[in-house]
Amino acid sequence: MLDSTLLAFTGAILIVGLLFFVILSRRKRFKIHPSNGRFVSSDMQLGAVPTFRRTLPQLSNELARVRRYNRPLTLIVLRIESDQLLLDLKRSLVAETGNGSVSSYHNIMQTIQLVFSLVGSILSESLRESDIATYDVSNNQYVILLPESDLTQATQTVRRLKKLLFKRTAGHLVAGIAQFPSDGLIIEDLVRKAVEECTQRSHEKVYNQRKQIDR
Template sequence: MSQIRKDLILIFATLLLLFHLEQFTLTVRPGAVSYLVLLVCAAFIFTIALPFARHLNLWLSSAFWLGIYLVYRMVISAQRPFLAGVDIYVTISEVAILLFSVYLAHRLMASLQNAEGVIEKMTFAGFTHKTRPLDEAIEDIQLELTRSRRYDRPLSVLVVKPMSNSMKLELRQNLVNLQEDMVERFLIASVGQAIGKVVRRSDIVIEQNNQDRYIILCPETSPQGLEILASRIQESIHQSVGINTLWGASSFPSEALTFESLLQKAEAKLNDESNPDLSPRLVEHDHAEKPAAPSLE
């Protein structure tokens, strides 16, 4: 939000400078009429308010408004010298202010779009799979464990946690304008959103805010299928949020018989894999598109 404040201050300062330039023009040439103030205001309104103008390139937009200014100077205001005497300084100043105003309008528009995106994501409106606190999911967890025991079906627990150094880098690069704790909460929420795009309806996604991680209970998922799911989750998080993650997993009944034991096993693997040089489950992604992973079944 601080970037928006800076842009608004710069816009106010630009308009103030433009007012003084207009006064100077009237002093040099009494009775001269300039429409630069209207042109600058039109550039701000056009760039920020009109939806299709938001997609225009900065250079294209600058050329458009500069063209309008030149047409005005050469046709409508032909009585004023263009590049003669003191008017050359007035012309250069007007062009500089106009182009700087177009740049400020584009920067303010980008800041507003970024703020809109942050607010939209932080309201969880885009979540396709709701996460739940651990204490609210206990009953469903026990139900799935009972079902797996009764029918001798596989069940796995997956723990996913963003790498701290990767998340700090993302904080510095992309969202430095917000409070750090708000940004961290936003990134964790974005991780949950990325997980929700990959997991199935039968999976239970549990958010642990105090540890900045997610626990995913995966009924009917074997260890082999779990590895495929974890790879998909890592890919989804990296593409959506831009950070890398660690994961640890355990399976019922081969590794443990209770949820607490399964969670401890998964946590132990997660902690063992905290060193990127030693972790076989830490997958670094680039920005290239990856082929679709095979089915979990």
């Protein structure tokens, strides 16, 4: 009787340990940011794209340089429409299978992981050496500084990045652009202005999609 109880207890410990290992490994692959609930790849936080906070002194130094020599500079904020991608994939899988099964959920998660993992490489391949790409972990967005670029050139850069991401992953980017000095004199002000434009574009896109559905 004692041996069977001990055996059952040992088995329970092994099962709990296995479950803990599985949960921990999944949390390492994906983190859900508490402020917006979006999926954030830990690889992107530690990958080729440095964090915004760590790169802020470099961004400020570059801004001081263009101010000193009266040169153009723009700042771009990029956000991935992961929530919309998740919804679109969910609808597609439900239409095909008739239900939102566990396997469908895993397929969606793998696609979102692919989108996040490719953004860093796309930025590295597409931007100039003088451009500075950073990842703002707390706000789940990319902040890119474009020295020697005016508004027209920044708009062209955004279009190119959008096409590349959609071509590789079918994911969508929402972008906001701020121009120095008209939109701000320090990095934080430029980011704030670009975020406002990015948010406005997101709302406009959702509004237009709802109008099409209502027709």
